[in-house]
Amino acid sequence: MNIASAFPTEQTKTVKSAKEWVSTLAKFREPNPARSNFELLITAVPFLALWAAAWVSLSVSYWLTLALSVPISMFLLRLFTIQHDCGHGSLFKNRTASDWVGRVLGVVTLTPYDVWRRTHAIHHSSHGNLEKRGIGDIVTLTVAEYQALSPLWKLQYRAYRNPFFLFGFVPAYLFFIQQRFPVGLTKTPKYWVSAMLTNLALLAVLGTIYYFGGWAPILLIFVPSTLLAATAGMWLFYVQHQFEETTWDHDENWDLHDAALYGSSHYILPSWLNWFSANIAIHHVHHLYARIPFYRLPEVLRENAELGEINRMTIRESLASVRMHLWDEDGKRLLSFRQARALTA
Numbered sequence: 001m002n003i004a005s006a007f008p009t010e011q012t013k014t015v016k017s018a019k020e021w022v023s024t025l026a027k028f029r030e031p032n033p034a035r036s037n038f039e040l041l042i043t044a045v046p047f048l049a050l051w052a053a054a055w056v057s058l059s060v061s062y063w064l065t066l067a068l069s070v071p072i073s074m075f076l077l078r079l080f081t082i083q084h085d086c087g088h089g090s091l092f093k094n095r096t097a098s099d100w101v102g103r104v105l106g107v108v109t110l111t112p113y114d115v116w117r118r119t120h121a122i123h124h125s126s127h128g129n130l131e132k133r134g135i136g137d138i139v140t141l142t143v144a145e146y147q148a149l150s151p152l153w154k155l156q157y158r159a160y161r162n163p164f165f166l167f168g169f170v171p172a173y174l175f176f177i178q179q180r181f182p183v184g185l186t187k188t189p190k191y192w193v194s195a196m197l198t199n200l201a202l203l204a205v206l207g208t209i210y211y212f213g214g215w216a217p218i219l220l221i222f223v224p225s226t227l228l229a230a231t232a233g234m235w236l237f238y239v240q241h242q243f244e245e246t247t248w249d250h251d252e253n254w255d256l257h258d259a260a261l262y263g264s265s266h267y268i269l270p271s272w273l274n275w276f277s278a279n280i281a282i283h284h285v286h287h288l289y290a291r292i293p294f295y296r297l298p299e300v301l302r303e304n305a306e307l308g309e310i311n312r313m314t315i316r317e318s319l320a321s322v323r324m325h326l327w328d329e330d331g332k333r334l335l336s337f338r339q340a341r342a343l344t345a
Contacts, residue, residue, distance in 0.1 A: 015306065016306075017257070018255070018257035018258045018260065018261040018262065018288060019257045021257075021261065021288055021289075021307070022257060022288060022289060024304065025285065025288060025289040025292060025300060026289070028289070028292045028296045028299060028300050029090070029289065029291040029292055029293075030093070031090060031091060031092060031093060031293040031296075032293075033092060033093065035293075035295060036091045036092055036293065036295075039082065039278075039294075039295055040082060040091075040101070043075055043078045043079055043082060044079065046075055047072065047075035047076065047079060047108075050068060050071055050072045050075065051072060051221065053068060054068035054069065054072060054217070054220075054221045055213060055217050055221065058213070058216050058217065058220065062216075062220055065216075065220045065221060066220060066224060068221070069220070069221055069224040069225040069228065070225075070228060072221065072225040073224070073225040073226070073227075073228035073229040073232065074229070074232075074276045075276070076108070076109065076225055076226065076229040077229045077232050077233055077276055077277060078275075078276050078277065078278050079105050079108055079109060080105070080109040080111070080229065080233060081277055081278035081280050081294065082101075082105065082278060082294070083101075083102050083105040083106060083109055083111065083113065083116075084120070084278075084280070085098075085278070085293060085294050086098040086099065086101050086102030086105070086113070087102055087113070087116065087117040087120055087121075088290040088291060089291065090290065090291045090292060090293045090294070091293060099113070099114075102117070103194075103198075106198050107198055107201040107202055107205065109175075109229075110175045110176070110179055110198075110202060110226060111175070111179055111198070112179060112182065112191070112194040112195040112197075112198040112199075113194060113198070114190060114191060114193075114194035115179075115182045115183075115185060115191045115194050115195055116179075118185060118191065119135050119136045119183075119184055119185070120136055122135045122136050122184075123135065123136030123137055124260075124287065124290060125256070127241070127259050127260060127263060127264075127287065128246075128247050128248050128249060128254060128258075128259030128260075128263045129248075129249070129250075129251055129254045129259070130142070130248050130249060130250050130251070130254075130327075131250060131251040132251070134184075135184045137241075138166075138237070138238060138241075138242065139157075139160060140242070140248070140325070140326075140327055140334075141157060141325075141326055141327070142248075142326065142327045142328075142329055143326045143327065143328050143329070143335065143340045143343065143344065144329065146326050146340065147344060157325075158325075158337065161325045163322045166234070166238070166322075167231055167234055167235060167238075168231075170234060171227065171230035171231045171233070171234045172227055172230065174230065174234070175226060175230045176226075179195075180195060180199055181195055182194065182195045206218060206222070209222065232277075236267070236277060236280060236281070238321070238322075239265055239267055239313065239318045239321055240264055240265055240267070240280075240281075240283040241263060241264060241265070241283075242321050242324060242334065243265050243311070243313055243318070243321050243324070243334065244321075244324060244333050244334050245262075245311070245332075245333055245334075246262075246263045246264075246265075246311075246333075246334060247259055247262045247263035247332070248263070248327050248329075257288065260284070260287035260288040261284050261287070261288045261310065262284075262310070262311065263287075264283040264284040264286070264287040264288075264311065265281075265283055265284065265311045265312075265313045265318075266281070266282060266283065266284050266285075266307075266308065266310055266311050266312050266313065267281035267282075267283065267313050267315075267318065268281070268312055268313060268314050268315070269281045269315065274298075278294040278295075279294045279295070279297040279298060280294065282297040282298070282300070282301065284307070284310055284311055285297055285300050285301070285307060321334075323336040324336055325337055325340075326340045328340070328343065331343075
């Protein structure tokens, strides 16, 4: 991910400061319990129904089963985003209810809820701070840091930032391996408990699937749908902060609210993709006020048109972001390796 300068560009400045927007957004924070339950229901039920249909299709055609893994992955992505709202305490007024819904969904999404909630909170509280990179973000070096690396470490960083690695290998590694352990929080027993209980519940689910269906539903439904959802989630996570005019800064100049509003994108997606991603594309508003339920984010933009113009990024424009890898501290923008090379030359 990227992050931080307290100096937004002319194109993204608003009449109100980022901190002033917080007061405006406060009125949108209250969830509607009936709406929250409805959103959860219309996501979980189709997800389970599609899983059942895919299982039945195993006796018809494996290709049909694989095809059904695509819509399954889309509902899985939405379940993950709903779990994300639970982590922020924005889905229900009752925090305990949010946490237990999140823990159950964490088994489905392969994400230990309490571990993820903590690392994601760190991301929100340090987003854009060059001194606090490393947890809950995508590794991003400054031009100076990259130039100071040895040739071998430069090669490693370039390999890491390669889109085939970042969106091919990394999603599988994150969800199938890294999420099995409380990475970054290993000294706290609470997070080991969260990770291990999630792992045990996941093993119980997979064991039950194997007992009744063998390897076929695991290999042709569970694995592909999880990988597709993980890859889509990784892409959304990437473009939310990796764009040319994002913001990063050193601790002494960093501001939490500016980093949230100006360091997060407003990804312009078709309405159906916004539905499946639970409006996470309105990320600049979410980062500025994370307690707003996902289904109220469009309401925020309808009533505050000025916010809708900040950091707008179309799908076509977002494709260019995969070429931007280094933060230029002087120019306050992300650069490609070629641009950085020309700059230093």
